[in-house]
Amino acid sequence: MSNAASILVVEDERSMREFLQILLRRHAYEVTAVDGGAEACALLAEREYDLVITDLSMPQVGGLEVLRRAKHLHPATEVVMITAFASAETAIEAMKAGAYDYLTKPFKVDEVLVTLDRALEKRRLVRDNQVLRQQLSDRFHLDQLIGRSAPMQRVFELLRQIAPSRASVLISGESGTGKELVARAIHALSERRERSFVAVNCGAIPEALLESELFGHVRGAFTGAVGNKEGLFTVADGGTLFLDEIAELTPALQVKLLRALQERTIKPVGSTSERAVDVRILAASNRNLERAIREGVFRSDLYYRLNVIGLELPPLRERRADIPLLAEHFVRKYAAEAGRALRGLDAPALARLCDYDFPGNVRELENLIERAVTLAQGDEIGVAVLPELRAAPPGGETPAHITLPGPGLDLDTHIGTIERTLLQQALDRTQGNRTDAAQLLRLSLRSLRYRLAKYALAGEGDTPKP
Ligand SMILES: Nc1ncnc2c1ncn2[C@@H]1O[C@H](COP(=O)(O)OP(=O)(O)OP(=O)(O)O)[C@@H](O)[C@H]1O
Ligand SMILES: [Mg+2]
Structure with a gap:
């Protein structure tokens, strides 16, 4: 099958029909030409064309009828009308009925080509959006989480495996990578889903209050404790307790939490x-807990209790394949909230997002789209409503540890070693997935393959695993 756009030409006037046919074929379109509306409608019932270009006034079945039939059968097909100057009013009616544009006879060759080109570009974008929409609805979706990149697909797989158990999960990842959403997904996929999911931000509650917040207190336990109070462990009984920013726990509370996890019992303050x-514990941190352990501020025994299963969320810049899907998701979310009909992002806007590093990860993307939806005029989001995003530097930051040794070095060999090391690291991080490794190194797949061959390194596949 050819990739050329398919065009149906409908024109009763023979010289005009043949002119269009020759012109469009010469520009590598796949052209079918008919001399009346009836034949056009018959063909439209059989197959979809990317574009229909039709004369407005034809005997019997006219151009408006062709337009209506095309739009009815294939809403994404673009239709361009040809009119004589006398029928401008009908042309406007055609636009209202969904025609993309109209050309007034006599017209110039360039005019035809530019109009068709634009109409086809629009169709391509609408189609891409349809594909995205389809993808959102199936396997790139887990509870509220969205992700089609190989790293996120692996996260989904792990989530499905671990959700049913009672084991504690430690979720790590930079700020805004979706740790809380993952915790909610684990709860929603578990048998505890009918019971409570309770989230506590350990960094936001003053130390003095946190203990009674978690474990409860009895009347008179401290000044102001006028009655018994249930702790969040009790509220979450039978369900899930999500301890966010776990690294912020003080040493004293770390001990108490460890005890609660080991004994599966709690002791309210003053009791x-x-x-x-019976509580399943999920914990999250955007700080490196292993380092906190080395620094002596986090107990390793508590760490091992929490980290029965470790789940690391990659930063968004390491899973750029998720950006279009997430962007589409947020456009829909905020457009719906604002009661606006937005088709999505146009190609340049999407390209700008895909080039950006997102230090604030998914949250930054979400905020950016929310703002763009408010500012957007028309039915698409363009670059005008996006902030200037500094594209990722092509070579990353300059590493601080490069120094020329005293006796000098063989530059080519040295650079080769660096290149090989980075290639190997990219393969390791993506578990041998070449598509993702290429993305990490901002290389085309072809260029990555060439380099892997050069250094005799192997990668696994060229596409993300389902
Ligand atoms: N994979 C995803 N699909 C859809 N939405 C996502 C995804 N990941 C994150 N989000 C959204 O991005 C925002 C930030 O996510 P979340 O609060 O879970 O991040 P976090 O890792 O807990 O961040 P922090 O460390 O700053 O607390 C939320 O609004 C969340 O709904
Ligand atoms: Mg969070």
Whole structure:
């Protein structure tokens, strides 16, 4: 099958029909030409064309009828009308009925080509959006999470495996990578889904309050404790407790939490008796806990209790394949909230997003789209409503540790070693997936393959695994 756009020409006037046919064929379109509206409608019932160019006034079945039939059968097909100057009013009616544009006879060759080109570009974008929409609805979706990149597909797989168990999960990742959303997904996919999901931000509650917040207190436990109070462990009994920013726990509370996890019991502040609770613990941190352990500020025994299963969310810049899908998702979300009909982002706007590094990860993308939706005029988001985003520097930051050794070095060999090391690291990080490795190194797949061959390195496949 050819990739050329398919065009149906409908024109009763023979010289005009043949002129269009020859012109469009010469520009590598796949052209079918008919001399009346009836034949056109018959063909439209059989197959879809990318574009229909039709004369307005033809005997019997006219251009408006062809337009209506085309739009009815194939809403994404673009239709361009040809009119004589006398029928401008009908041309306007045609635009209202969904025609892309109209050409007034006599017209210039360039005019035809430019109009068709634009109409086809629009169709391509609409189609891409349809594909995206389709992808959103199936396997690139888990609970509220969206992701089609290989790293996110692996996260989904892991989530499905670990959700049913009771094991603690430690979710790590930079700020805005979706840690809380992952915690909610684990709960929603588990048998505890009918019971409570309770989230506590350990960094936001003053230390003095956090203990009673978590474990509850009895009347008179401290000044102001006028009655018994249930702790969040009790509220989450039978369900899931999500301890966010776990690195912020003080040493004293770390001990108490460890005890609660080991014994599966809690002791309210001021109480002498313990009570059993059945709570699944999920914890999250955007700080490196292993480093916190080395620095002596986080207990390693608590770490191992929390990290029965470790789940690391990659930063958005390491899974750029997710950007179009996430952007589309947020456009729909905020357009719906604002009651606006937006088709999505145009190609340059999407390209700008895909080139950007997103230090604030998915949250930054979400905020940016929310703002763009508010500012957008017309039915698409263009670069005009996006901030200037500094594209990722082509070579990354300049590494600080480059120094020329005293006796000098063989530059080519040295650079080769660096290149090979980075290639190997990219393959390791993507578990051998070449498509993702190429993305990490901002290389085309072809260029990556060439380099892998040069250094005799192997990668696994060229496409993300389903
Ligand atoms: N994969 C995803 N699909 C859809 N939305 C996402 C995804 N990841 C993150 N988001 C959205 O991005 C925002 C930030 O996510 P979330 O709050 O889970 O991040 P976080 O890792 O907990 O950040 P922080 O460390 O700053 O607390 C939320 O609005 C969330 O809904
Ligand atoms: Mg969070």
